[in-house]
Amino acid sequence: MKYPDNITPYRHQFIEEGYTLIDNQVPNPVKWRGQILNSIDLKEVYVPENKRKVAAGKGSLKYAALDRFQLDKVIKEIHTYYHSLVELLTLVTNQNIITSPYDRSAYYAKVYKSKGDEQGWHYDTNGLTVILYLTDNTLSGRTEIERLNDKKRVFVNPKAGSMLVMKGRECWHRAEPIESGLKVICPLNYYVDVAEERDPRIDDIIFGNV
């Protein structure tokens, strides 16, 4: 695992604004993207119906998802990668980061593939959210975040290989609808100090009851 040369600026931004973006942290973004897209083409994946409410927020949901068990079969190394990130995340956040005990949602993949696919404004249920970006999205499909310090809404442009580290439970955020092209991400869920209870219905909403 290669780390940025100097963690301090990332830590400062994370503490002040509630998020930070680290470039070139995903080992094989193009390969992983291809593996996910091949799998999405072959499988029946769950697509939440638009405007369905999530207990954790109010966002509309429109995307295809592979849950952790499906993703483990598609990207064999992602399990080890998910666990190996704890050290870097502890350094960046200055908090006691632990992995998720909730197997199905610990890490997963989302593909926004049709015009209008999005996730509306919401908070996450877990304390620390990492998004691995596997595509470049500049004109649409950006992540929009309300900064903690000044409540200003800012866009993060997905760039293949970049990693967003965010206080998902504190920062109001959304995935902007895509206008064209494709957006592929892997959200990774972590907790701070302890893993609070997670409503099992949330996983059914994200992934379907299969």
Ligand SMILES: [Fe+2]
């Ligand atoms: Fe989120």
